Amino acid sequence: MIKNLLVFGGNGFLGRRICQTAVENGFEVTSLTRSGTAPKAKALWEKKWIDQVKWRQCDVLDPKTYSQYLQNANNVVHSIGILLEDSSYKTQLSGNLAFDAKKLLKWGPNPMKSNPNFTYDVMNRQSALTLAQELTNFQNSASEGGQRKTMTYISADRSFPGIPKGYIESKRAAEVGIMRLEKQLRPILMRPGFMFDELDASVGKLDPRTQIKHLLDFANWGNSWILGRKINCVNQLIRPSVSTQQVSRALIQKIEDPTFEGVVSLEQIIKA
Structure with missing residues (x-):
């Protein structure tokens, strides 16, 4: 059977690494995005x-625009979502800004005036469930030997300080909805923490995302060597960062394991 992977959001920060890792592991990969363009190398x-x-x-909200790709797709990944209900934060995280925690939480004007779909419920939950439900329509015609298609959802380990509770609530609601389809699909729920890209880190890029990574790494070092990870509330608050490459490797490993389904925790991702 030909290994293939259909990635929704394949030109995004994590999506591009999922595509790369899949190609390197012998998958035929198709990326579906609103623009349809490849990421810049x-x-x-x-x-x-x-x-x-x-x-x-x-x-992704209109199945008619992608249903033809689901017919022969054995593995589908939903790598679309938002951390804040304001699109400007993505530009600031990838920009060359001096780190300012207060500024990073003031992302700019509310884009809801021009884009009513840019909400936690629509982007994090509804888009995933729309895709999952549409995928079930092709399960019988495309399955081989009774195997279920895999539906991988990029969820989250937990929320972050300063982030509205709607973020993690929408992620968990999407997980519940996808798990309800487990008889028709093989659900894989990835729960990464704060993500960075190894390529950016290797060249010493000091964008806000990399600076946040350094702060998290320092906090985790202090929690381990000074506190000995003995205070549970601190352990729950200070979580390790994880690279997009680690998340992608763990994702492909779980897809290639026909016995696996369910949640892939941050700790499992880091070990991949």
Whole structure:
């Protein structure tokens, strides 16, 4: 059987690494996004895997724009979501800004005036459940030997200080909805923590995301060596960062294990 992977949000911060890791593991990969464009290569060698991915356009909220791709898809990944109900935070996290925690939580004007779909409920929950439900329509015609298609959802370990509770609530609601379809699909629920990209870290890039990673690493060092990880409330608050490459490796491992389904915790991701 040909290994294939359909990634919704494949040109995003995590999605691009999922596509890369899948290509490197012998998968035929198709990425579906609103723009349908390939991500910009961060290094010359990246062009090799980018050229092997089929970059296509769709609207995840409108199944008619992508149903034809689900027919022969054995594995589907939902890598679409928002941390805040304001699109400007993504630009600031990837920009060259001096770190300012207060500024990073003041992301700018409310985009809801122009984009009513940019909400936790729509982007984190509804888009995932719309995709999962549409995928079940093709389960019988595309399955081989009774195998269920995999539906992987990028959830979250937990919320972050200063982030509205609607973020993690929408993630958990999506998980519950996907698990209800487990008789038709094999659900894989990834729960990463704060993510960074190893390529950015290796070149010493000091964008806000990398600076937050350094702060988390320092906090975890202090919790381990000074507090000995003996205070449970501190352990719950200070969680390790994880690279997009680690998340992608863990995701592919779980997809390739036909016996696995359910939640992949942050600790499991880090060990991958």
